[in-house]
Amino acid sequence: MASAAIPHPKRRPPPFRTVGRSVLLTLPIALWALLMFTPTLRSPGLNHHIGAAAAVLFMTLLFFLMMRTGKTYRWRRYFFVTLGFLFPVGFIASLIHLRGSMSISLEHMLGGDTPFCHMVIPMILIPAALTRTVIFPGSILPTATNPHSVAVMIGLWLALTLVLGKAWCSYACFFGGIEEGFAALPKHIRIRKIDPRLRLVPWALLIAVAVLSAALFEPVYCMWLCPFKAVTEFPAVTGVKTAIQMGIFVALFVGLVVVLPFLTKKRTQCGFFCPFGAFQSLFNKINLFEIRFDRTKCADCTLCQTACPTMALSAESIREGKTLLNCMKCGACVDSCKKHAAVWHLKGTPVAVKPERARLLFLYGAWALATMLGGSIIANSLATILGFLPIR
Amino acid sequence: MLGLATGPVCIASCGPVVLPWMLVQPRGVRVHARQMTLFLGARLAGYLLFASLIWMAGAAIARTWGEQSWMVGAVQLLLACGLLIYAAGWPHAHCAVARSEPPGLVQIGAAPAEPPQTRPTGAVALGFLTGINLCPPFLVAGVRVAQLPSLANALAFFALFFLGTAVWFMPLLSLSVVRRTPSFLTVARMAAVLLACWYGFSGASLLIEKAIYG
Numbered sequence: 223m224a225s226a227a228i229p230h231p232k233r234r235p236p237p238f239r240t241v242g243r244s245v246l247l248t249l250p251i252a253l254w255a256l257l258m259f260t261p262t263l264r265s266p267g268l269n270h271h272i273g274a275a276a277a278v279l280f281m282t283l284l285f286f287l288m289m290r291t292g293k294t295y296r297w298r299r300y301f302f303v304t305l306g307f308l309f310p311v312g313f314i315a316s317l318i319h320l321r322g323s324m325s326i327s328l329e330h331m332l333g334g335d336t337p338f339c340h341m342v343i344p345m346i347l348i349p350a351a352l353t354r355t356v357i358f359p360g361s362i363l364p365t366a367t368n369p370h371s372v373a374v375m376i377g378l379w380l381a382l383t384l385v386l387g388k389a390w391c392s393y394a395c396f397f398g399g400i401e402e403g404f405a406a407l408p409k410h411i412r413i414r415k416i417d418p419r420l421r422l423v424p425w426a427l428l429i430a431v432a433v434l435s436a437a438l439f440e441p442v443y444c445m446w447l448c449p450f451k452a453v454t455e456f457p458a459v460t461g462v463k464t465a466i467q468m469g470i471f472v473a474l475f476v477g478l479v480v481v482l483p484f485l486t487k488k489r490t491q492c493g494f495f496c497p498f499g500a501f502q503s504l505f506n507k508i509n510l511f512e513i514r515f516d517r518t519k520c521a522d523c524t525l526c527q528t529a530c531p532t533m534a535l536s537a538e539s540i541r542e543g544k545t546l547l548n549c550m551k552c553g554a555c556v557d558s559c560k561k562h563a564a565v566w567h568l569k570g571t572p573v574a575v576k577p578e579r580a581r582l583l584f585l586y587g588a589w590a591l592a593t594m595l596g597g598s599i600i601a602n603s604l605a606t607i608l609g610f611l612p613i614r
Numbered sequence: 615m616l617g618l619a620t621g622p623v624c625i626a627s628c629g630p631v632v633l634p635w636m637l638v639q640p641r642g643v644r645v646h647a648r649q650m651t652l653f654l655g656a657r658l659a660g661y662l663l664f665a666s667l668i669w670m671a672g673a674a675i676a677r678t679w680g681e682q683s684w685m686v687g688a689v690q691l692l693l694a695c696g697l698l699i700y701a702a703g704w705p706h707a708h709c710a711v712a713r714s715e716p717p718g719l720v721q722i723g724a725a726p727a728e729p730p731q732t733r734p735t736g737a738v739a740l741g742f743l744t745g746i747n748l749c750p751p752f753l754v755a756g757v758r759v760a761q762l763p764s765l766a767n768a769l770a771f772f773a774l775f776f777l778g779t780a781v782w783f784m785p786l787l788s789l790s791v792v793r794r795t796p797s798f799l800t801v802a803r804m805a806a807v808l809l810a811c812w813y814g815f816s817g818a819s820l821l822i823e824k825a826i827y828g
Contacts, residue, residue, distance in 0.1 A: 348629075352622035419800055426804030433633050434812060436626035442812075 238292030248286040250586065255281050255593050262601060273605035277597045280304070285589050294553030294581065295529075298392065299402060305596040306399015310453040312603030317455055325458035331359040337455070338375045340395070344428060344501040345435035345443060346372075357439050378595065385587045387509025388502045389551035391492055393592040396599055397450045398492050405483035405531060412485040421493065421533055421548060424500035431497050449474035449491055493532030493548070503547045511584040512567050513555060515543040516574035519563035526555035526564050543573065551584070617755075617778015624779040625786075627749035630809045631693055631740055636789045637802030638700055646790035653741035654783065658776050660745015664752075665772035668759050683820045689747045690817030696740050697810035701803045 239247070255278040262274040284297045291297075317324055326336060338360040349357045356362065356372055364371040382394050391398055427447075434442045444451070446467060452475035457464050474495075482490035492499050506512070515526075520540065527535045534549040545555070555564045565577035566584060617624075625632075632653070639649055755775045759768045792798070 349626065352626055422797060422801045423804060425801045426808055429633060429637075429801070429805040430630070430808040430812070433626075433629040434809065437628075437630050439626075 237290055239290055241290065244286055244289040247289045247582070248282060251285045251589055251593065252278075252282040254590050255597060258594055258597060259601060262598075267605070269605040269608040270601070272608055273601040273603075276604055277593075277601035280600065281589070281593045281597045285585070288585060288589075292578075293557050294585065295557040298552060299406065301592060301596060302392065302399040303403040303406065304399070305396055305600055306401075306403055308603035308607075309396040309399075309599050312599060312606050313454050315603075315606040315609075323458075324455055326455055327458045331457075334359060334361040334365070336360045338372045339444075340375055340379045340390075341443060341448060341496075341498045342441050343376065343379060344432055344498060345441045348432055348436040349439060352436065355439070357435060358441055382591050382595070383502065383505050384509075385591060387506045387511065387551070388499070388549060389509075389511070389584075389588055390502055390505075391496075391499050392550040392552040393588045394595050395492075396596065398489060400450075400453070401479045401483040401489050401491050402531065404480050405487045405489060408484055408487065411487045411528075413482075416486060416488070416533065418533065418536065421546070423494050424497055424548075427495065428497035428500040443497060446470060447474065449479050449495075451475075487531075488533065489531040492550070493534075499532075499548065499550075506547055506549065510569050511551060511580065512569060513545050513549055513551060513553075514565055514567040514573045515540055516563045516565060517541075517543050519561045519574075521561050521563070523560070525558045525560065529554040529558035551588075556581075615778065617775040618781065619778075620755075621779045621782035624749065624752075625782040627747070628744045628783075630812070631697065631744050632783070632786060633789075634697065634802050634806035634809055635700055635736070635740055636786055638799060638806065639790070641790065641792070641794045643787065643790045646787050649737045650783065650787060652737035654776075654780050656738040656741030657745035657780075658773065660742045661772045661776045662769055664746050665759050665768045666765060669762065669765050669768035683824050686747070687817045687820030687824065689743055690813045690820065693740070693743050693747065694810040694812075694814035694817060696736070696743060697806045697813065700736055700740075701806040701810065 259274040259278050262270050281301065284301050287297045288294055314324055320335075321330060330336070336359045338358060342358050346356055346358060349355055358372060361371045362373055364374055379390070382390055386393060427443075431443045431447070445457075447470065449471060451468075451471040456468055456471060459465050459468050474491075478491040478495055482488075522537075522540070524537075526540070527533075527537075531552060531554055532548055532550055534546045535555060536546060539546050553566075556566060558564075565574050566581035567573055567577065568580040568583060571580070635653075636646065636649075639646055755772065759771055762768045762771060
C-alpha cells in the first residue's frame with residue numbers, strides 16, 4: 223500500500239532524434255549561418271565579431287533543438303521574441319546615429335531618407351498600377367544614408383514570400399516578436415472568449431488602407447495606424463495633426479502589442495489588425511507548405527485551437543482537415559497536438575504520410591531565410607548594445 | 615482627353631467610396647451593372663451641377679482652398695454617413711445575397727426564386743456626393759470650365775470629362791463575379807465603417823480647422 227502512495231517518477235519522453243542525427247541535420251544551417259556572417263566576422267570591430275558569433279551560435283543551436291526534440295514552435299519562439307525585442311534597439315540606434323532623433327522631419331522625408339518597411343507593399347500597388355508612382359518618401363535604390371530602399375525590401379519580401387507564404391509573419395517579420403513575447407509572459411489566459419469575426423478585421427483594414435492610400439497618395443497605414451511607429455520611427459510632432467498621429471501609434475502599440483497579447487496569449491496585432499498579414503495570407507494559396515489534420519487521429523480536443531496564436535483554426539476547418547487562410551505556419555498546433563493529428567504537409571503529397579519530411583523541407587527554407595534576415599538584425603543589435611556597454 | 619488622362623486619379627479618389635459599396639452588393643453582373651449605371655448617372659448629375667455653379671460664379675469659387683474647405687468637409691461628412699448607412703444596412707444586403715444563391719433542393723412546380731432586390735437610393739446618393747466631392751482632376755476641369763464662354767459649353771465640357779473618367783470605373787464590374795459569402799460581406803461592411811471613420815475624421819477636421827482659423 224505504501225508503495226502505491228509514492229508517485230512514480232515521471233518518465234521523460236525519449237528525444238525525437240539522436241544527437242548524432244540532429245547534428246547532421248543541423249550542419250547545413252550551421253554552414254549557412256557561417257556563410258552569412260563571414261563578411262561581418264572579417265570586418266574590424268570586436269563588437270560586431272561578438273554579435274555575429276552569437277547570432278551564428280544562437281540560430282544553429284535553436285535549429286539543433288528543433289531537430290532533437292521534434293518541436294518547432296517552442297524554439298522558433300525564442301528566435302522570434304529575441305528578434306522582436308532587439309530590432310528596435312538596433313533600428314533606434316542607427317536612427318540616432320544618422321539623425322540624432324527617432325522622429326523624422328519633413329526635410330528628411332522629402333530627401334528620401336525614410337527606411338522602407340514591408341508593411342507598405344500592399345499600399346503602393348494600386349497607385350503604382352494606376353499612376354506609375356511609388357507613394358513612399360524613400361529611395362528606390364539603396365543610398366549611403368538609406369540602405370533599406372524600396373527595391374531591396376521588395377526583393378527580399380518577394381523571395382521570402384515565394385518560399386514561405388504567410389510563414390513570413392512567423393519567421394521573417396521583425397515586429398511580431400514583441401507581442402509574441404508579451405503573449406508568452408502569463409501562465410494563464412485571462413480573456414478566453416474572442417469574437418471570431420475579429421479575424422476579418424485585417425482584411426477590411428487592407429481594403430481600407432489600400433484604397434485610401436491610392437486616394438490620398440500617401441501610405442495611410444504608416445501615417446496613421448502603425449503601432450510599431452511607437453518603437454521605431456515617427457513623424458516629428460510639430461502640431462495637432464502629428465500629435466494625434468503619435469497618440470494613435472502609442473495607443474495601438476500599448477493596446478494591441480502589450481496589453482491584449484498579455485491578456486489573451488494571442489498575437490492580437492498580427493491576428494486581428496495587421497493589413498499586411500491579410501495580404502500575405504493570399505500567398506498561402508500558392509505556397510507549397512501547409513498544416514493539415516489527420517482526421518483518423520484527431521480527438522477534437524481543441525488543444526490546437528487554444529494554442530494557435532492568431533485563431534487560424536476553427537471547428538469547421540479542423541473537421542475539413544485544414545487551417546484557415548491566415549495560418550502563419552508557426553507550428554503551435556502541431557506541437558500542442560498529443561495525438562499527432564496536426565501535421566506538416568507538402569501540397570500534392572498524401573496527408574500524414576512522412577510529415578517529418580515536409581517539416582524538414584519547410585524548416586530548411588524558413589530557417590535559412592530567418593538566419594539571413596533575422597539573424598543579421600540580431601547580430602547588429604547585439605553589436606549596438608555592446609557598443610553602449612562601458613567594457614573595452 | 616482630360617477625363618481619360620486623369621481617370622486613374624479619379625478612380626483612386628472615388629475608390630474609398632465605390633469599392634466597399636460594390637463589395638456589399640449581391641453577386642451578379644446585371645445587379646452590378648444596374649447599380650453602377652445609377653451611381654454614374656448620379657455622379658454625372660453632380661458634375662453638371664458643379665459645372666453650372668462654377669460657370670456662374672466664375673473662377674472665384676475655385677480661387678482659394680479656404681473657400682472650398684466648408685463644402686469639402688460637409689461632403690466628406692455626408693459620405694461618411696452614406697457609408698455607415700450601407701454598413702448598417704448589411705442585413706438587408708445579406709438577405710438579398712441569400713435569395714440570389716441557388717437553393718440546395720429544387721421543388722418541381724415551385725415558384726421561381728425571387729430576384730435580388732437592391733435599393734437605388736444608396737447608389738444615387740453616393741454617386742451624387744462623389745460627383746460634387748473635390749478631387750485634383752475635378753479642380754483642373756473646374757478651372758477650365760470657368761473660362762468657357764457659355765453655360766452650354768461648360769456643361770458639354772463636364773459631360774465629356776465625365777465620360778472620359780467613367781471608362782476607368784468599368785473594370786470594377788469584375789467584382790460582380792466574386793462569390794459573396796457571409797465572411798466576405800462582413801469584411802466589406804467593416805471596410806465601409808473604417809472608410810466612413812476616415813471620411814468623418816477628415817470632414818470634421820476640415821470644418822473645425824475652418825471654424826478656428828477662418
